Amino acid sequence: MGEFNDAVFEQVKRIPRGKVSTYGQIARLIGRPRSARYVGWALRTNDQPVVIPCHRVVFKDGKLAEGYIFGGDGVQRKLLQDEGVVFVDDDHVDMDACLWNPAEDGLPGRPADIDWTREMDEGSKGERA
DNA sequence: TGTATGACTAAGA
DNA sequence: ATCTTAGCCATAC
Numbered sequence: 001m002g003e004f005n006d007a008v009f010e011q012v013k014r015i016p017r018g019k020v021s022t023y024g025q026i027a028r029l030i031g032r033p034r035s036a037r038y039v040g041w042a043l044r045t046n047d048q049p050v051v052i053p054c055h056r057v058v059f060k061d062g063k064l065a066e067g068y069i070f071g072g073d074g075v076q077r078k079l080l081q082d083e084g085v086v087f088v089d090d091d092h093v094d095m096d097a098c099l100w101n102p103a104e105d106g107l108p109g110r111p112a113d114i115d116w117t118r119e120m121d122e123g124s125k126g127e128r129a
Numbered sequence: 130t131g132t133a134t135g136a137c138t139a140a141g142a
Numbered sequence: 143a144t145c146t147t148a149g150c151c152a153t154a155c
Contacts, residue, residue, distance in 0.1 A: 002151080002152065004151060004152070005151090005152075022137085022138090023136075023137045023138080024137065024138055024139090027137080027138090032150085032151080034138090034148095034149050034150060035137090035149085035150060035151060036137040036138055036149095037135070037136090037137040037138075037149080037150080037151085038135080038137085038150075038151045038152070039136080039137075039151095040135070040136030040137065041134090041135055041136075041137095041151070041152065041153085042136095042151085042152075043136060044135070044136060045152075045153070047136095054136080057136075058136095059136090059137070059138085060137080060138065060139090064136090065136035065137090066136080
């Protein structure tokens with residue numbers, strides 16, 4: 001395994017029930033803002049249902065990954081809905097209401113006024129409008 | 130060893 | 143909304 005994978009799982013496990021995160025958001029949290037793609041790869045190689053709530057990780061636009069491995073089509077959506085996640089249609093989570101804000105759950109040293117819902121790249125990291 | 134390949138995302142067409 | 147391309151990590155062969 002590697003630090004990258006471990007860091008991914010560490011962050012995914014922090015996603016609270018009823019909320020979702022995105023691949024890109026996880027990537028930024030572990031300091032690899034350009035590696036969103038490999039977050040999915042990490043989860044792929046270690047699907048531990050329940051222990052690691054990877055069903056709470058979705059696309060930035062709220063869409064669910066198509067080739068979800070847990071059990072097939074619709075399973076991920078059902079899991080999320082059971083947790084209280086709201087869907088705007090069959091394939092899209094209501095990101096406006098359900099996107100997890102990492103700065104909200106007592107993370108030390110992280111200003112609460114950073115807008116984590118916005119994409120950031122290396123250059124603008126930590127800056128606010 | 131080297132290469133191919135993915136549960137992504139932003140930007141441009 | 144859909145399609146392409148670049149970016150860049152861990153694995154499988």
